[in-house]
Amino acid sequence: MTDPKELLALGVDLGGTNARVALVSTATGVVESERIATSSLERPAQFIDWLTRQTATWSRDHQLVGVGIGAPNGHHGRGTIENPPNLPWPGVTPVVALLAEATGQRVTLDNDANAAALGEARFGAGLGHEHFAMVTLGTGIGGGVVVDGKVLRGADGFGGELGHLIVEPGGRLCGCGRRGCAETYASVRGLLATVREGVERGEPGADAFDDEAFRTDFEAAGRRVGEAAAAGNPLALRAYALAAEMLGRALADLASITAPSRVVLFGGLVLAGDTFLGPLQRHFEAGLLPCHRGQIELVASSLPPGHAALLGAAELAFRRAAGA
Numbered sequence: 001m002t003d004p005k006e007l008l009a010l011g012v013d014l015g016g017t018n019a020r021v022a023l024v025s026t027a028t029g030v031v032e033s034e035r036i037a038t039s040s041l042e043r044p045a046q047f048i049d050w051l052t053r054q055t056a057t058w059s060r061d062h063q064l065v066g067v068g069i070g071a072p073n074g075h076h077g078r079g080t081i082e083n084p085p086n087l088p089w090p091g092v093t094p095v096v097a098l099l100a101e102a103t104g105q106r107v108t109l110d111n112d113a114n115a116a117a118l119g120e121a122r123f124g125a126g127l128g129h130e131h132f133a134m135v136t137l138g139t140g141i142g143g144g145v146v147v148d149g150k151v152l153r154g155a156d157g158f159g160g161e162l163g164h165l166i167v168e169p170g171g172r173l174c175g176c177g178r179r180g181c182a183e184t185y186a187s188v189r190g191l192l193a194t195v196r197e198g199v200e201r202g203e204p205g206a207d208a209f210d211d212e213a214f215r216t217d218f219e220a221a222g223r224r225v226g227e228a229a230a231a232g233n234p235l236a237l238r239a240y241a242l243a244a245e246m247l248g249r250a251l252a253d254l255a256s257i258t259a260p261s262r263v264v265l266f267g268g269l270v271l272a273g274d275t276f277l278g279p280l281q282r283h284f285e286a287g288l289l290p291c292h293r294g295q296i297e298l299v300a301s302s303l304p305p306g307h308a309a310l311l312g313a314a315e316l317a318f319r320r321a322a323g324a
């Protein structure tokens with residue numbers, strides 16, 4: 001270690017397809033990383049055993065300040081992963097206590113969206129911004145809100161859920177059981193719902209999507225909507241326009257509460273570029289309070305895909321070590 005101020009920690013991202021762990025430096029970001037298929041982690045003990053081995057390997061040669069974990073349904077305050085959506089783990093798993101016991105390391109946990117926001121805060125487009133929001137537009141919407149340099153978690157740890165701001169009262173049914181959440185329009189699932197509605201109504205451009213494969217292969221269907229929009233298909237363009245309008249409403253409402261200087265966007269919908277970001281910028285500006293207009297930047301994440309959550313998980317450990 002050449003820089004005496006450099007700290008090292010392990011960051012863990014428990015994703016739907018892969019679980020990844022990285023040795024992360026405060027000075028240079030990811031030093032080394034390993035991954036394992038999430039499908040091989042059927043029981044929590046397998047996840048703990050894998051992380052214990054990785055921690056033993058890296059802690060032989062490096063002084064670590066701790067281990068940070070970002071996971072779906074990870075609860076910062078309780079140190080538990082609770083009914084994770086992409087894993088067959090039953091009920092509540094006390095991951096922090098189990099891993100701390102197995103490794104002797106200080107272990108910190110948060111949900112994956114908050115971890116991604118912390119990754120942007122330390123290493124990415126949130127650097128230098130005390131007030132910003134990170135929005136991941138994937139299958140659903142992941143939201144992390146940073147206020148005064150800290151992740152907004154709220155009294156019960158479930159604050160900052162941007163995807164569940166209601167943007168259309170009485171609108172589409174959401175996985176949370178309510179209607180009209182931003183996630184039901186401005187996510188890959190939302191885009192596909194708009195296109196399916198268009199197919200049922202026989203809207204212009206619907207012919208491109210009226211086949212069995214579109215209805216059954218979720219990932220391929222998402223890609224096809226992106227490609228069709230790039231080629232000018234009117235129904236695909238309408239799906240992006242509706243997503244932009246709804247997300248614009250949600251972000252404008254968020255701005256009136258937290259007044260961020262920046263909103264960082266990441267995920268599949270952002271890849272559509274101006275098809276999505278152009279109308280999003282217009283709807284966002286139109287929805288803002290006059291005092292905020294022209295003051296809040298919408299920017300794409302500058303980190304490589306998947307790095308934000310991994311770096312942010314390590315940042316949880318760095319912050320814990322600093323007493324934050």
Ligand SMILES: [Zn+2]
Pocket residue numbers: 163164174175176177178181183
């Ligand atoms: Zn919802």
